[in-house]
Every structure is written in C-alpha cells, then in structure tokens.
Amino acid sequence: MGPICQDLADEHAALDAIVADLTETGWATPTPAAGWDVRDTIVHIVQADEAGYLAVADAAGFERAKEAVMSGGLEAFGSGRGRSGAETLAWWRDTRGAMLAAFAPLGGKDRIPWFGPSMSALSFATARLMETWAHGQDVATALGVQIEPTDRLRHVAHIGITTRGWSYVNRGRSVPDGPVRVELTAPSGTTWSWGPQDAPDRITGSALEFCLVVTQRLSVEATALQTSGAAAQEWMQLAQAFAGPATLTDDLRS
Numbered sequence: 001m002g003p004i005c006q007d008l009a010d011e012h013a014a015l016d017a018i019v020a021d022l023t024e025t026g027w028a029t030p031t032p033a034a035g036w037d038v039r040d041t042i043v044h045i046v047q048a049d050e051a052g053y054l055a056v057a058d059a060a061g062f063e064r065a066k067e068a069v070m071s072g073g074l075e076a077f078g079s080g081r082g083r084s085g086a087e088t089l090a091w092w093r094d095t096r097g098a099m100l101a102a103f104a105p106l107g108g109k110d111r112i113p114w115f116g117p118s119m120s121a122l123s124f125a126t127a128r129l130m131e132t133w134a135h136g137q138d139v140a141t142a143l144g145v146q147i148e149p150t151d152r153l154r155h156v157a158h159i160g161i162t163t164r165g166w167s168y169v170n171r172g173r174s175v176p177d178g179p180v181r182v183e184l185t186a187p188s189g190t191t192w193s194w195g196p197q198d199a200p201d202r203i204t205g206s207a208l209e210f211c212l213v214v215t216q217r218l219s220v221e222a223t224a225l226q227t228s229g230a231a232a233q234e235w236m237q238l239a240q241a242f243a244g245p246a247t248l249t250d251d252l253r254s
Contacts, residue, residue, distance in 0.1 A: 001103055001104060001105075001106055001107070001108055001121060001122065001125065002104075004122060004125045004126055004129070004155070005100055005103050005104055005125060007129060007152045007155060008100065008103075008125055008128055008129045008132070009096075009100055010150075010152065011129050011132045011133055011136070011152055012096050012132060014136065014147050014148070014150075015045075015132060015135075015136040015139065015147065016089070016092075016093070018136075018139065018140060018143060018145050018147065019038065019042065019085075019089060019139065019143075020089065022038065022085055022143075023085075024084060024085055026038065026085070026143065027039040027084075027085030027088070028085075029142045029143060030142060031138040031139060031141065031142040032138050032141050032142065032217075033135075033138050036138070037142075038085075038139050038142055038143070039080065039083075039085050039088055040080070041135050041138055041139050042088050042089065042092055042139070043080030043083075043088055044074065044135065045092065045131065045132060045135055046080070046088070046091055046092045046095050046096075047074040047077040047080075048074070048077070048128070048131060049092070049095045049096050049099045049128065050077040050095050050099075051065065051066075051074075051077045052099045052102075052103075052112075052124065052128055053095065053098045053099040053102050054077070055112050055113050055114060055124075056099075056102040056103065056106065056112055056121075057098075057102045059113055062113060063113065065077055066115060069115075099128070103121065103124075103125055106121040107121065108120060108121055108122035109121070109122070112124045115243070116243060126155045126158070126159060127159065127242075129152065129155050129156070130155060130156045130159050130215065130241060130242070131242065133147075133152070133153075133156055133211070133215075134156070134215040134217060134241075134242070137212065137215075137217050138217070149187040149207075149208045150187055150188075151186050151187055151188050151190075153186065153187060153207045153208060153211050154186065154192055154207070156211040156214075156215065156241070157182075157184055157192060157207050157210055157211055157214075158194075159214070159241045160210060160211060160213075160214030160215070160239060160241045161182060161194045161195075163214070163239075163240065163241045163242075164180070164235055164239070166240065167235065167238045167239050167240045168238065170240060170245075170246045171238065171246045173238075176231045176234070176235075178199070178200070178201060178231050179195045179196055179199045179201070180195055180199060180201045180202065180203060180229070180231055180232050180235060181193070181194070181195040181196060181197060181198075181199040181201065181202045181203070182194045182195055182202070182203045182204075182210070183202070183203070183204045184203075184204070184205065184206065184207035184210050185205065185206055185207060186207050187207065187208065192207060200228075200229050201228060201229030201230070201231040201232040202226075202227070202228040202229065202232055203225060203226070203227050203228075203232050203235075203236065204225070204226045205223065205224055205225035205226055206223070206224065206225070209223040209224065209225050210225060213225065213236055213239055214239040214240070214241040215241050215242065216239070216240060216247060220236040220237065
C-alpha cells in the first residue's frame, strides 16, 4: 500500500497547491461540471474521503452513514454548508490525512466495504486517486491553470482499462468479446500498454488524453487519440471509469 498511498498523497498536494491561496471569490468560480463551483468540488472530494476513512476505521459507522446517504445525499459524511473556502480546505486536509493514515497499515488485498461491492484496499486507494485527479481537472480548468501531468496517470489509465466492461454493463449493453490493444505515451515519455499486441482493435496516443476521455472530462473527438476498429471507437464513446449512473461527457460538461 505504500506506493499508492504516496501517489494519492502527491495527487492531494497537487490539487491543494492550486486552491491554497484562493480568495472567497476564487472558491466561488464555476467549474465545467454544471452547478458546481470550486468549493463544491472540494466538498465532494472531502465527503468521499470521509466515507473512505469510515469504511476502514469504523465499518459500522460507515454502514449507518451509507443508509443516510440514500435519503440525504453525501452530507451524511459531512456538510460543506456555511464553510468558507479556507475552512473547506482545512477540513479536506484533516480528512484526507486521516484516510491515508487508515489506509497505510492495510494489505493490498484487504477488503473495504463501499456503496456497491466491497473493494480491495489497493483498488480503493487507486479509485480515490482517480476521483481526486478527475475533479482536480475541473478545478484547474475553472481557474485557468494546469496541474502538471505525471506518471501517476498510470493509475487512472489502468482504471479506465479495467472498467471497459462496466461502461457497457452500466448502460444495459452487452460487452464485446474482442480485446482492445491500448498503447499510451506517459508524461515521462515511456509507453504503457494493455491488451494483446495482435488485437485488431487499437487505441494509441497520449495517456493524459486517454485519462481525460475515460473520466469524461474530454470527448475523444477533441483529442489526438487514434482509434482503430469498431470496438475501440465504440468504447471511447461510452467510457466511464467511475461508478454511478451511466453518463456521457456532455452530461457532465453541459
């Protein structure tokens, strides 16, 4: 768990760095996610981090809060109402620190309860990194800055690969039988690959752009990703690396 916890901490720090000195006006900047400003986005991350902490440290407390979520939303894991931007930031720093401390002693295969099926600790921490990164892109876009891409994107890309089947099942569609070869250029310049080399369906290009597509921050048409074969092209239209109801890029960005 050490490496993923360190990468998650580094992802926290990268987002923290672009909001740490914001004025209240800055915290109220609308993001590309309709109806959410910067503060709303960080509140959402904090609530999910609090849920992650409880799932490990107090499973019974997590289950009680999970039941409350069904009627009251994520405020069961803490409310952002009435908090200033600075107060929200302090809340996030405390919560994410507690979550990481709870993750640290776990084995990678230890099971953590969640809203759907339980998850391995390794997968759970990776999912927290993916969500932090994806929402961080919304904040960065809103503020007109960039969070420097790093090879931590491998975690996001891997979730994007492993959720190919989910992207179909979540829409009530059959998962195609054939594999897709994915070859991505990492920020460091190295190449990451998944799938058999001889697969007729292929996706190649920037790891950053692939991650933006599978987290629905960018449509594939707005990237330089190269797709070959009907299965690859269809997947990139449906890709959804996160849980929840089926959505498409336009649903999140309108």
